[in-house]
Amino acid sequence: MTAAAEGSPPLRIAGARRSSLLQSEAVQGFALISPTFAYALILLVLPILVVIAHSFWTQDYLTIDHTFTLENYRIALTEPIYRDLLWRSLCISLSVSLLTVLLAYPIAYFISFHGGRHKSLWLFLITIPFWTSYLLRVMSWKVILGYNGVLNSGLMGLGIIDEPSTALLYNSTAVIITLTHAWATFAILPIFVSLEKVDRTLVEAATDLGDGPLRSFLRVTLPLSAPGVISAALIVMIPTVGDYVTPKLVGGKDGVMIANAIQAQFGKASNWPLGAALSVTTMVIVSLMAGATVLIIRALQRLAR
Template sequence: MSDLMAAEAISVRNRWDLFRGGSLTGLLLISPTFLYALALLALPILIVFLYSFWTQDYLTIDRTFTLANYVRALTDPIYRDLLGRSLWISLLVSLATVVFSYPIAWYISFHGGRRKGLWLFLVTVPCWTSYLLRVMAWKVILGYQGVLNSGLLSVGIIDQPLTSILYNSNAVLITLVHSWAAFAILPIFVALEKIDRSLVEASRDLGDGAIRSFLRVTLPLSMPGVISAFLIVMIPTVGDYVTPKLVGGKDGVMIASAIESQFGKGNNWPLGAALSVTTMIVVSLTAAFCVLAFRGLVRRIR
């Protein structure tokens, strides 16, 4: 009996030594990445969070704890409207991007054949150029005498150039959808590639048509990619600064412009930090709500 207990103790100790050695090796492997992410991501967010509870008078920072910045960020009609507009535009951009990207990803996955790599390569080609250049290109396209107006005038569809497609929220929407399309196509494509084609064939054999088979099999199984694409587009576009600045005009201003002005000309870093933190919280809650809504949609479809 004592020999069995001793053998068991030795076995447990050996397993513990292996576990401890593996854990130590794993920690050593991930520690540089973890410290790098902590220094470049968590630390700046922490600094911004601390600043949001302080006040500033010209160049003097008062570190007395206060919630005045958050009260102003949530009650001032200007900031509240900008945040609401930014959130609304980002949701529209995300929805439009997913709707336009899904057919492309579906075609590449189901009908791309041996040329899937080529199609994906072509999808990523616009990302080779600078984001700023792509925005400027849309400014030329949507301008009063731009490519779009000139083309519509030449074929007689309109009598005078359109003024509602530039320097407003419409221009911001169009530009952002194009800029983020590739980032939505790729996760949807990956999700579609993971679908077992025999399931689609089985649904067709059981009498489902092409549309019904897509709604009952393909779409629900690809929903993780759709959710990922939606979040990938929505979260960054809320805080987009370049696009509204170049093509938005006064009607397309978003919350990032207000944050930049407080850190810049406004010289009120605590208020800018409070606006940033408020935006992050609102975006996080909205993202969580969207995930729950998509999951509920999948259950209803099934």
């Protein structure tokens, strides 16, 4: 291209448009996030797409038949065993998130409002137990809840029971206790952060206007800390539905969850498409449940106001 051609009016306009496009905030922003975007696309979206694709195929021993079918979804949604496992997983996960948030809120409140200059020390104390491996902590609960474990020995020592109880371990209660412990920090920290953001002058104003401690807590502190409560509930609920290590170690036959069935399909059963269909079904139901949780908490927040 000659210098004369480069300088022609239409090309000059096109060049100016291109340079203004390159300088636009949107393009610069996109260029800035593109490495992260590519990372998320390759490591998060792509595996999910592969799982979704597998869920529409079938497997015959070692070969995958790529013919489109909804048979796996029919099995996932109609077979009583998978329906029961999914229902149990949702119940366990909801109980764990509710229990974790209820137990975590008072301690987050205490640290935020009464922690004084020792706030960092309290937070440090809370995080220390979580420096150990997740597996090790779950195994520890086997030791605590076990036949001759800490709890049974303690209860027998106190004369409350005559022989060790078998009701403490290998059931869904053991899974709930273990998961409530394992996800405690993940609930305390978001609630603490949202409580730290609560403007103390608003609480003082509520007190000045005649609200008692309980009323000012319900009308000011709790609604303002609702974003932290929502985050904590979701952070705990979403991963616990898919947890398979805890039910495997402390759940026994009564504590088996949907993730154990998914793992079995991808492992021993060698039926990846059914495993994928179960995963996608669980994912969709958990997303709906998470959405419903957010809506319910927001509605409660509006009611409290």
